[in-house]
Amino acid sequence: MQERLQGLLTPFEGQSGAVIPLLQKVQETFGYLPRETIAQIAKFFKVSESEIFGVATFYAQFRFTRPGDHAIKVCLGTACHVRGGTQIMGTIERELDVKSGGTTKDYKFGLDRVACFGSCALAPVLVIDDKVYGRLTTSKVKEIIAKYQ
Amino acid sequence: MTQTKTFEDIRREATAEWEALEHSQKPRIFVGTATCGMAAGAEEVLMAIEKELAQRGIEAIITQVGCIGLCYSEPMVDIVRPGQARVSYGSVTPELVPRLIEEHLVNGNPCSDLALGTLGDGPAGSIPSLFELPVLKPQVRIVLRHCGLIDPENIRHYIANGGYSGLTKALQMTPDEVIGEMKKSGLRGRGGAGFPTGQKWDFCRKSPGREKYIICNADEGDPGAFMNRSLLEGDPHSVLEGMLIGAYAMGASEGYLYCRAEYPLALKRLRIAMGQMEQYGLLGNNILGSAFSFHLKIKEGAGAFVCGEETALMASIEGKRGMPRSRPPFPAVSGLWSKPTNINNVETWANAAAIFQNGADWYASYGTDGNRGTKTFSLVGKVERTGLIEVTLGITLGEIINSIGGGIVGGKAFKAVQTGGPSGGCLSSDFLNSPVDYESLTKAGSIMGSGGMIVLDEDTCVVDLARYFLTFVQNESCGKCVPCRVGTRQMLRILERITEGEGKPDDIEELQRLAETARDASLCALGSTAPNPVFTTLRYFRKEYEAHIYEKRCPARACQKLVSCYILPDKCEGCGICIRACPVGAIVGGKRMIHIIDQSKCTRCGACIDVCPPRFSAIAKVSGEKIEVPEEPIPVTPKKKQKKRSEGE
Numbered sequence: 089m090q091e092r093l094q095g096l097l098t099p100f101e102g103q104s105g106a107v108i109p110l111l112q113k114v115q116e117t118f119g120y121l122p123r124e125t126i127a128q129i130a131k132f133f134k135v136s137e138s139e140i141f142g143v144a145t146f147y148a149q150f151r152f153t154r155p156g157d158h159a160i161k162v163c164l165g166t167a168c169h170v171r172g173g174t175q176i177m178g179t180i181e182r183e184l185d186v187k188s189g190g191t192t193k194d195y196k197f198g199l200d201r202v203a204c205f206g207s208c209a210l211a212p213v214l215v216i217d218d219k220v221y222g223r224l225t226t227s228k229v230k231e232i233i234a235k236y237q
Numbered sequence: 238m239t240q241t242k243t244f245e246d247i248r249r250e251a252t253a254e255w256e257a258l259e260h261s262q263k264p265r266i267f268v269g270t271a272t273c274g275m276a277a278g279a280e281e282v283l284m285a286i287e288k289e290l291a292q293r294g295i296e297a298i299i300t301q302v303g304c305i306g307l308c309y310s311e312p313m314v315d316i317v318r319p320g321q322a323r324v325s326y327g328s329v330t331p332e333l334v335p336r337l338i339e340e341h342l343v344n345g346n347p348c349s350d351l352a353l354g355t356l357g358d359g360p361a362g363s364i365p366s367l368f369e370l371p372v373l374k375p376q377v378r379i380v381l382r383h384c385g386l387i388d389p390e391n392i393r394h395y396i397a398n399g400g401y402s403g404l405t406k407a408l409q410m411t412p413d414e415v416i417g418e419m420k421k422s423g424l425r426g427r428g429g430a431g432f433p434t435g436q437k438w439d440f441c442r443k444s445p446g447r448e449k450y451i452i453c454n455a456d457e458g459d460p461g462a463f464m465n466r467s468l469l470e471g472d473p474h475s476v477l478e479g480m481l482i483g484a485y486a487m488g489a490s491e492g493y494l495y496c497r498a499e500y501p502l503a504l505k506r507l508r509i510a511m512g513q514m515e516q517y518g519l520l521g522n523n524i525l526g527s528a529f530s531f532h533l534k535i536k537e538g539a540g541a542f543v544c545g546e547e548t549a550l551m552a553s554i555e556g557k558r559g560m561p562r563s564r565p566p567f568p569a570v571s572g573l574w575s576k577p578t579n580i581n582n583v584e585t586w587a588n589a590a591a592i593f594q595n596g597a598d599w600y601a602s603y604g605t606d607g608n609r610g611t612k613t614f615s616l617v618g619k620v621e622r623t624g625l626i627e628v629t630l631g632i633t634l635g636e637i638i639n640s641i642g643g644g645i646v647g648g649k650a651f652k653a654v655q656t657g658g659p660s661g662g663c664l665s666s667d668f669l670n671s672p673v674d675y676e677s678l679t680k681a682g683s684i685m686g687s688g689g690m691i692v693l694d695e696d697t698c699v700v701d702l703a704r705y706f707l708t709f710v711q712n713e714s715c716g717k718c719v720p721c722r723v724g725t726r727q728m729l730r731i732l733e734r735i736t737e738g739e740g741k742p743d744d745i746e747e748l749q750r751l752a753e754t755a756r757d758a759s760l761c762a763l764g765s766t767a768p769n770p771v772f773t774t775l776r777y778f779r780k781e782y783e784a785h786i787y788e789k790r791c792p793a794r795a796c797q798k799l800v801s802c803y804i805l806p807d808k809c810e811g812c813g814i815c816i817r818a819c820p821v822g823a824i825v826g827g828k829r830m831i832h833i834i835d836q837s838k839c840t841r842c843g844a845c846i847d848v849c850p851p852r853f854s855a856i857a858k859v860s861g862e863k864i865e866v867p868e869e870p871i872p873v874t875p876k877k878k879q880k881k882r883s884e885g886e
Contacts, residue, residue, distance in 0.1 A: 104574075107556035108539055112498070146558040146715075148540030149498055165460030166655065166691050167617040169705050178842055182820045203542065203709065205499055206463030207276045208615055208689075209308030209623035218501065222276035226844050227818070 092117060093125055097132050107133060107143050111150060120151045148203075156191045156198030158236050160216050165204030167211040176212050177201060179226045183233055197236070244405055244525050247517055248396055255397035260319075264297040264342050267315035267323075269385060271304035271470040272502050273463075277311035278330070285331035286314070289338045297342070303471020305385025307372060308624035310353060313385075316341050322358040325367050326351050356386075372622050375640050377603060379611045380587045381627045384471030389506050392513035395474040401519060403593030407482045408527050415486035416442060419589065422597035423609030428454060428545075428582030429657065429686040430762075431675040434589070437579060440569035441487045444577035449489040452573065452580040453480055454550060455496035455503070458542040459658030460709060462689030464613040465583040467625045469496070469503035472587070473510040477533070479586030481524065482593055484531045487579055492531065493554055497538040507535060542659075542713035546761050547572075547580045549715065560715045561761035582687065584613060605631035608674035612688060618655075619646050619694035628673070635669035638692055649694040652793075653777070657686025659706045659713075660766030662773030663699055682773040684766065698795035699774045700785055704732035706770040710763060721764025724755035728771060737798040740786035749775060790861030797841045803864040804832045804845075808855035811873045815845035815856065826870035833866055 096113050100106040107129070114125050121144055130137040144150045162168075162177045177188060180199060184192050191198045207213045210222030214229070221232055258265070266286060270279045283301070290297055307313065310327025316337060317323040324347045326337060333351065341347045347364060354360075354367030367373060378384075387394035395401070407415050420435030441449060453476060457465040469476060484492055496504055511533060514520035522530040536554050543549045544559040551573045553559035572578025581589075588610060592600045601609045608630035614637065617623045621643035628637060634654055638644070645651050653663040662683035664671075671677050675685050693702065707729040716722045728751050731744050752768030759765040775782065784790045791799040804815070804824070811829040823839040826832035834845070841858075849856045857864060 105554060105556035108553065109537070112537060112539065143556065143558055146541060146560075150539065166658070166689065166702075166705070167461045167615075167623075169460075170618050170691065170693060170697050170702070172843075175843055178840075179820070179844070202499065203458065203713075204460035204462070205272070206457065206466040207273050208461050208463055208617040208691075209273055209625070210276045210311070211617060211623075213276055220272060220276035222273070226842075226847055 089118070089122065089124065090128075093128055097129070100132075107140065108147070111140075111144055115150060119155045120153060123152075154191065154195065156195050158197050158216055160197055160199045160214060160233075161202045161205075162188070162199070163203075163205045163207070163211070163213040163215070164201045165208060165211070167208035168204075168213055171211040173212040175226055176214060176224050176229055179229050180214075180233065183230060244401065248402075251393035251396035254393050258298065261298060262319050264295070264319060265315075265317040265323075266297050266299045266342075267302050267317075267385075268299065269304055269311060269313040270301040271467060272500070273304055273308045273467070274311045274313065275502075277308075279312035281331045282312045282314060282329050282334060285334040286338070289334050293338065293343070295338070295342065300388050301390075302386065303384045303389050304467045304625060306376075306381060306467070306625035306627075307353070307622070309622045313353075315356065316347075318342060318345055321345070322347075322361040322364075323356040324361065324364060325353045325356060327353040372624070372641055372643065375632065375636060376627050377611050377629050378627050379591050379600070379603070380468060380475070380584055380613055381471070381625070382591070383475065384467065384625075387472065389471055389473055390509050392474060392510065392517065395472070399594050400474055400590075401478055403590045404478050404481050404485075404519070405525065407485055407593050408525065408529060412442060412486045412488060415482065415593075418597045419486070419592065422592045422600040423604070423607070424585065424588050424592065424600065425608070425675065426582060427584035427588065427612065427687065429660070429684060431685060434581065434585055437569070437581070438483060438486055440567070441489075441577050441579040444569050446577045448491070448576045449487055450573045450576055450578040451480060451484050451487060451489045451492040452547075452550065452554070452578060453492070453494040453583060453586055454545065454547070454580050455494060455500075455583045456538045456545045456550060457497060457500075457583070457687060458545045458713075459660075459687055459689045461615065461617055461655075461691045462658055462687055463615045464625060464688045466500050466503050467615075468583055468587060468613070469500065470506055473503075473506045474514075475587040475590045476583050477507075477510055477514060477520075477586075479589035480533065481519070481531055482589050483579065483581065483586065485529050489579070490530050490532065492533045493536050493573070494533060495536045495538055495544070495550055495554060498540065504535065504537065511535075541715075542709070543715045543761070543763050546763060549761070550580065551578065558715070560717045561763070563760055584688070603629045605672070605674060607676070612673070612685070614688045614690040616642050616690050616692070618692040619649065619697065620644070620692040621646055630674045631672045633670050633672055634664065637673065637690065638669070642692065645692065645694045649696065651692070652695050652697060653693045653699060655683075655691040655693060655702065655770075656689065657684035657769070658689045659710050660684055660762065660769055661686045661689070662769045663693070663702065663777065664773065665777040667777070682776060683769065696793055696795060698736070698781065698791050698793035699778045700732065700781055701736050701791075701793075701795050703770045703774045704729065704736050707732055707767070710767040714763065714767075718758075718760040718764060720755045720758035721760065721767065724751050724759070724764070725767050727751050728755070728768065732771075735782065735785045736791070736796045738785070738789045738796075740782075742786065744786060745775065745779070745782055784861075788861055792860070794858050794860045796860075800841050800858050800860045801836060801863075802834055802839055802841055802843075802845065803857050803859065803866055804834055805855050805857055805864065806831045806866055806871075808853055809873065810853050810855070812850065812853070814848050814850065818844045818848040820844055829873050830870035831867060831873055833868075833870055
């Protein structure tokens with residue numbers, strides 16, 4: 089992990105304001121922000137660990153625990169809300185026995201809510217990894233999840 | 238590589254390429270592959286087309302385009318046979334592809350039953366012109382003029398259609414003349430606040446300092462809004478050209494484009510676009526051989542709604558927590574890295590490009606006094622034709638919802654329209670004749686906002702919607718100032734109580750008081766506008782609040798704690814579908830037995846309603862009333878079944 093992190097840090101040498109892009113890179117590489125990386129990033133920018141942690145926790149994008157193999161993101165934007173997004177979320181929570189924000193016990197799926205993907209015309213919408221699924225119904229969701237199991 | 242070429246050379250090449258394509262002897266196929274198209278299955282359709290063409294040995298030019306705005310009929314495919322009209326097909330599935338290729342591409346008979354309309358050459362047979370359809374006819378496309386028509390990953394398509402001619406025109410003017418032209422156009426900030434753009438540019442230009450920044454705000458965070466995503470995916474160069482014009486006018490040599498990470502396709506297309514600009518000498522030092530230099534960086538937002546606020550956005554670019562600060566000093570005086578900075582929204586920048594391509598007078602000829610030009614809206618929710626639209630300012634809400642949107646889904650009753658996202662409000666049917674402009678919407682208690690327009694029908698509970706928005710802003714409050722941090726939390730608590738049937742008689746007054754405090758005392762617009770959903774729903778739908786509080790009833794039958802589901806004994810046919818669908822095993826009854834929902838187990842998820850065959854429609858959702866059902870499953874009587882059948886016929 090040490091070496092991989094060092095490789096990520098180097099291009100950001102001497103760049104002010106690069107904390108967020110770097111954190112994004114780290115998360116892209118490891119899937120989350122492991123505790124150790126925060127310490128090393130703080131050292132790299134010569135600031136306290138709490139400062140980096142403060143930035144990282146401010147933004148919804150960053151996570152601090154190991155994610156599932158497949159990231160399920162259920163949109164709960166306004167259009168999805170009025171078209172039944174909450175029911176979609178409820179169905180997945182029951183199907184996979186996991187709460188929003190959590191990961192299934194076998195680390196197969198991570199489930200999160202997202203404020204809006206901007207695919208509102210096809211609401212309700214969810215995204216698994218990078219694939220967008222629109223015009224969902226509770227039964228359609230079960231079929232989609234089954235494809236990944 | 239083409240640095241030595243003049244722009245005129247580039248333009249000539251691009252036009253020649255475009256003309257060659259337009260008059261190509263090969264058939265052309267366009268597939269809408271913006272995020273909305275993808276969500277509807279455009280990728281599978283694209284693969285099916287490629288497979289079908291390969292099998293038949295047909296050579297065709299396939300172009301992936303952005304979204305034309307008719308999201309309700311995605312995935313969309315356009316087919317052009319050499320010398321014939323371009324025909325748009327909607328709701329295309331991979332199964333339909335062989336037929337389209339066979340009948341239209343091979344035999345030359347457009348499938349009129351599947352076609353939406355023709356593009357460019359007037360109607361073809363029984364197929365109408367696409368832009369004459371009720372959904373498109375009332376629209377005026379300035380910002381979206383290229384979306385869905387050109388390849389967004391090919392700069393030459395943009396140039397061949399007038400692209401970057403606005404920049405060349407601006408470069409021949411003095412910066413003051415450019416700003417004068419902007420003022421004359423009457424363009425106002427499309428991010429929602431509506432500040433005159435020319436004046437904003439002027440502030441930044443006149444602000445002392447050699448280093449200045451411009452920023453494009455593409456952190457479209459309003460849930461229910463996707464105008465900027467669609468524009469960046471469908472025509473990124475128009476935004477980038479606008480930024481160049483602005484940078485030249487304000488004397489900025491560096492800029493940032495702050496785009497949310499939830500828009501991977503928009504980011505990809507922006508990066509491609511910027512690479513092409515560099516190739517053609519449109520980005521970097523000495524742009525098009527002039528003394529003007531401009532460098533642009535993309536910053537990916539990391540998921541914080543408050544970063545749409547300009548001072549928070551700048552803090553985020555600086556690598557800090559995205560918290561707003563009090564103004565003044567305004568960004569035009571002290572912005573990014575404490576330097577004079579100008580921030581405009583994606584749509585504002587794109588408008589700037591159009592203004593310089595066609596002239597300020599031309600732009601000002603659209604719209605009404607004080608509200609010039611057009612505005613894009615994402616028309617979504619319970620409306621028949623959801624999608625991205627562009628209309629001249631001054632059009633009425635009713636025209637948008639009924640003419641363009643085709644009215645409410647399933648013939649239900651219109652209840653309200655929500656504009657402006659979490660900072661906006663819910664307007665009742667009394668406002669359907671109100672014009673859509675900055676002042677009218679503000680007067681009604683809502684805001685123009687960046688362009689989210691969510692239509693609600695009788696099944697949407699406005700109290701629940703107010704709770705939804707408060708949940709959102711409470712989550713997104715940065716926590717810096719007390720009125721927003723604590724105020725939104727307290728308002729949310731009350732709203733949660735009301736929607737759960739625990740509302741108290743003085744809750745409405747308490748809500749009103751908290752809302753006024755948050756509005757008056759919050760540091761930034763997030764907090765001061767957060768109460769708008771509460772204000773407007775209280776103002777126009779007070780009765781619904783009262784029904785929740787005093788009668789423990791949700792008139793829209795949407796608040797889960799206040800509704801019950803019953804299986805109607807005279808309609809149930811005992812088919813068992815709902816028993817299998819119920820996730821909590823709350824439905825009892827065997828084959829041919831009238832099913833019964835165990836109210837103590839039911840979570841009101843609605844799964845049974847979704848699956849109950851429409852010809853039975855045996856499940857009723859009620860609020861505040863009780864339906865008599867047998868205590869235990871009893872057999873379905875054949876007589877009743879007979880009667881039902883004959884009624885259904």
